[in-house]
Amino acid sequence: MDKLKPFLEHYFGYTTFKDGQRQIIEAVIRGEDVFAMLATGSGKSLCYQFPALWKNGTAIIVSPLLSLMENQVQELKQAGIRRAAAYNSFLSPPEKEYILRHLNDYKIVYISPESLQQPEFASRLQKLDVSLLAVDEAHCISQWGHEFRTDYLRIKEIRRMAGNPPCIALTATAAAEARKDIMEKLELTRPFIHCDSVDRPNIYIDVRKKKNEEEKRTTLQDECSRLPLPGMIYVSSRHKAEELAAFIREENGLKTSAYHGGMSNEDRRLVQQQFLNDEIDVICCTNAFGMGINKPNIRFVIHYHYSKDMESFMQEIGRAGRDGRQSLSLVLFDTADGMLPRRMIEHEFPSEEEVRMVSHDPERPDVVSSRFLLERYGLEEVHARFLQYYIQTWQKTKGAEPLDEFVSAVIERRMEWKLEKLKQKEHWLHQTVQCRRTTLLEVFDEHKTSTVSPCCDVCGEHTMHGQEQHRNTGQQALSWEERLKWILHQ
Amino acid sequence: MQALPFRRQMFLLLAERMNQERSIQALYHILTGKKSSQTIQDIKWYDVTYFFRMFPYWKETEFEQETKDMQNNRYIASENNRIIITEKGRSQNETFRCDYRWPPVFNGWLYGKSAAVFWKRTALFVQCLSQTLAGNRRFLPVFEDISVQQWLKKNWPRTIEGKKQTASELFVELRDLLRELDDGDAFLVMNRISGYHLTGQTWTQLSNRLEMSEDECRFRFLSAVHYLLEHADRSSTLVRAASGLAIRDILTETTKKTLRYMNEGHGMEQIARARNLKMSTIEDHFVEIASEQKEFPIGDFVTEDDQRLILHYAKTLQTKRLKVLKEAVSPAEHLDYFCIRLTLAFYGRDDNGQA
Numbered sequence: 139m140d141k142l143k144p145f146l147e148h149y150f151g152y153t154t155f156k157d158g159q160r161q162i163i164e165a166v167i168r169g170e171d172v173f174a175m176l177a178t179g180s181g182k183s184l185c186y187q188f189p190a191l192w193k194n195g196t197a198i199i200v201s202p203l204l205s206l207m208e209n210q211v212q213e214l215k216q217a218g219i220r221r222a223a224a225y226n227s228f229l230s231p232p233e234k235e236y237i238l239r240h241l242n243d244y245k246i247v248y249i250s251p252e253s254l255q256q257p258e259f260a261s262r263l264q265k266l267d268v269s270l271l272a273v274d275e276a277h278c279i280s281q282w283g284h285e286f287r288t289d290y291l292r293i294k295e296i297r298r299m300a301g302n303p304p305c306i307a308l309t310a311t312a313a314a315e316a317r318k319d320i321m322e323k324l325e326l327t328r329p330f331i332h333c334d335s336v337d338r339p340n341i342y343i344d345v346r347k348k349k350n351e352e353e354k355r356t357t358l359q360d361e362c363s364r365l366p367l368p369g370m371i372y373v374s375s376r377h378k379a380e381e382l383a384a385f386i387r388e389e390n391g392l393k394t395s396a397y398h399g400g401m402s403n404e405d406r407r408l409v410q411q412q413f414l415n416d417e418i419d420v421i422c423c424t425n426a427f428g429m430g431i432n433k434p435n436i437r438f439v440i441h442y443h444y445s446k447d448m449e450s451f452m453q454e455i456g457r458a459g460r461d462g463r464q465s466l467s468l469v470l471f472d473t474a475d476g477m478l479p480r481r482m483i484e485h486e487f488p489s490e491e492e493v494r495m496v497s498h499d500p501e502r503p504d505v506v507s508s509r510f511l512l513e514r515y516g517l518e519e520v521h522a523r524f525l526q527y528y529i530q531t532w533q534k535t536k537g538a539e540p541l542d543e544f545v546s547a548v549i550e551r552r553m554e555w556k557l558e559k560l561k562q563k564e565h566w567l568h569q570t571v572q573c574r575r576t577t578l579l580e581v582f583d584e585h586k587t588s589t590v591s592p593c594c595d596v597c598g599e600h601t602m603h604g605q606e607q608h609r610n611t612g613q614q615a616l617s618w619e620e621r622l623k624w625i626l627h628q
Numbered sequence: 629m630q631a632l633p634f635r636r637q638m639f640l641l642l643a644e645r646m647n648q649e650r651s652i653q654a655l656y657h658i659l660t661g662k663k664s665s666q667t668i669q670d671i672k673w674y675d676v677t678y679f680f681r682m683f684p685y686w687k688e689t690e691f692e693q694e695t696k697d698m699q700n701n702r703y704i705a706s707e708n709n710r711i712i713i714t715e716k717g718r719s720q721n722e723t724f725r726c727d728y729r730w731p732p733v734f735n736g737w738l739y740g741k742s743a744a745v746f747w748k749r750t751a752l753f754v755q756c757l758s759q760t761l762a763g764n765r766r767f768l769p770v771f772e773d774i775s776v777q778q779w780l781k782k783n784w785p786r787t788i789e790g791k792k793q794t795a796s797e798l799f800v801e802l803r804d805l806l807r808e809l810d811d812g813d814a815f816l817v818m819n820r821i822s823g824y825h826l827t828g829q830t831w832t833q834l835s836n837r838l839e840m841s842e843d844e845c846r847f848r849f850l851s852a853v854h855y856l857l858e859h860a861d862r863s864s865t866l867v868r869a870a871s872g873l874a875i876r877d878i879l880t881e882t883t884k885k886t887l888r889y890m891n892e893g894h895g896m897e898q899i900a901r902a903r904n905l906k907m908s909t910i911e912d913h914f915v916e917i918a919s920e921q922k923e924f925p926i927g928d929f930v931t932e933d934d935q936r937l938i939l940h941y942a943k944t945l946q947t948k949r950l951k952v953l954k955e956a957v958s959p960a961e962h963l964d965y966f967c968i969r970l971t972l973a974f975y976g977r978d979d980n981g982q983a
Contacts, residue, residue, distance in 0.1 A: 212769075616826075621819070621821075625818075627758070627761045
């Protein structure tokens, strides 16, 4: 008899599994390692939540998205699963201490990769019965993934400390070389592998080259007046996000808002909630927006600045049309746009100057923490963590070459590779002969299997301009008393 | 005359109160709400508690740039590290005061920190009530602080009738309280609240809607929250949101320790030795205590005659500047800076004569 289904219904309220979920869950329950590439919104989290509740012991979920883990814990609690916790830097010391002392009592503990490294957590882990170790956003472990976080590399050490529990690695987008790398880095043994196709046939892919910024703006404004709503516009700077939000609001009379890392937490939450509630027509955002957001009815994603590689691009356009209805991705670019991603890539690494300063500091202790680097040299957090990791790696080589040369060589290699990925992306943008979908899928070692129509700007036109726009009429014009009345249901 | 950006205007008003007495930097500490003995004495001596913590988010580098601009534009000047307001600055203030409706209450000194918690509790309570009564259980809570959520759990009405009743009571209470404010201020409060199908607005959005700078929006909003907090006893929900909040942390932590020693009968030198602190630090603590506690035994430190002498000069010379006062009372050689500070602190703003 099938025991999984009643369990699913009881704890999660679903009556059936989605594609692939069942096989993955069964493999995890059998104690196998698993690698799963699943589109966002296809029930990724169930793949570890289900086995976590099913098995004895405590499941450790590594996730870099703090807000996402808070949400998931809340959802679990709402569903009556109270023995869940999120362990991260938001917690106060007593709160952390409480969780650590009661670790055994939890079924699921979410943790950020940074917190996972903390000695107090690692030491408790050794005494814990770990039912499974799940690594979300697993592409972060690979140097060949579109985001690379050195903290992730230490997960395998933690796994050994916890007595090699079964491990499940999850990601939404990873190209072939990154997938292989993830499995190696996590030391997955003969893993069960499941890969969804990255293709999203209901998203029409459009790329348009413009002469200059002025033309881009005109096209943007025109598209926002004709495409069905709601939609997203990706840009690469906070300033541009604000500027375009104001532009579309004034020119098109739409409800818009910017979203970027420079806003306060509270404001970011508000904008996110407004967007989810359909109170905003168009959101102008940097790539700070989107992670962990599941809004089904986004009709278009416009890249006003293009992203630095195909994987990021895929992930960003994948936010459109989760409801399965016809949607559109549009990239607008001019020849000057190449500057931005190049500057961003450069900025991902500490500067030559900084590397030299750290290397030649006679007072640098043998063991450096990223906090030390942060405070002593005024490095940015990502740079500090990057350096800290490579100083450690360098120490393992017994310092055969000077530290700065070692680190500079690493940076050069990484940068070169990133530029390669960028060029691949640019090549894809500039060519106008081959089907966009076909060439996009090739990056992920996939082939276009069925005929998709409408497909892309090379294959033919789309019909979305004829559709109704569904502008937000909203309740924005309410007086404060009316608003109070509505909110308190009077 | 051209209107100044809101935060600069507020700075200029404060500058007028502190004219020739304090450094520009001292004003920064007041506006951002630094909790140090010096700043706390400043706001009491100059009776400017209502500027305290007005812009806690003002970055120091921005402040430096903006006040430099104001010097270049001759609203203020600085001499011997003391701020001076110019004629242009004064008339700018005059114009501003003529048509600005100051909110009924803004007191960052009394309410600064507690207002933030009070607001989080209130907003979360209203949001959850609104969503639950609409039958919606899936929503993003506006605040996720564990302490605020624990407060909510303790105060959450259990039954559906309880929820409905709370909602209708709260509606009347909030409506009546908010009606006592300017419409714009009530609008700000209600539009920062999220509920079922209505999400709160960001400062940028509100600033666009009201055509008012973000700084001013935040100030008006905060003053409205202070008003609600001050009148929390008129609402059963609000009074619970205000419960347990220290309306004012009267003394800094370190001063509290010194006070304990003092109450045990230890002298200043003993305390300095026991706490391993400098005498000047202990003096700061005593001044802080003197400013807060009416029962402070000031007579043990300054004779009544001397107190009268110091207050006399403070009044006639219209200053709180120590150096000036020290010179004025210099025939009485035993009167040092500490005596003067202690006396000024003890009598506080009651007779500072420059309201």
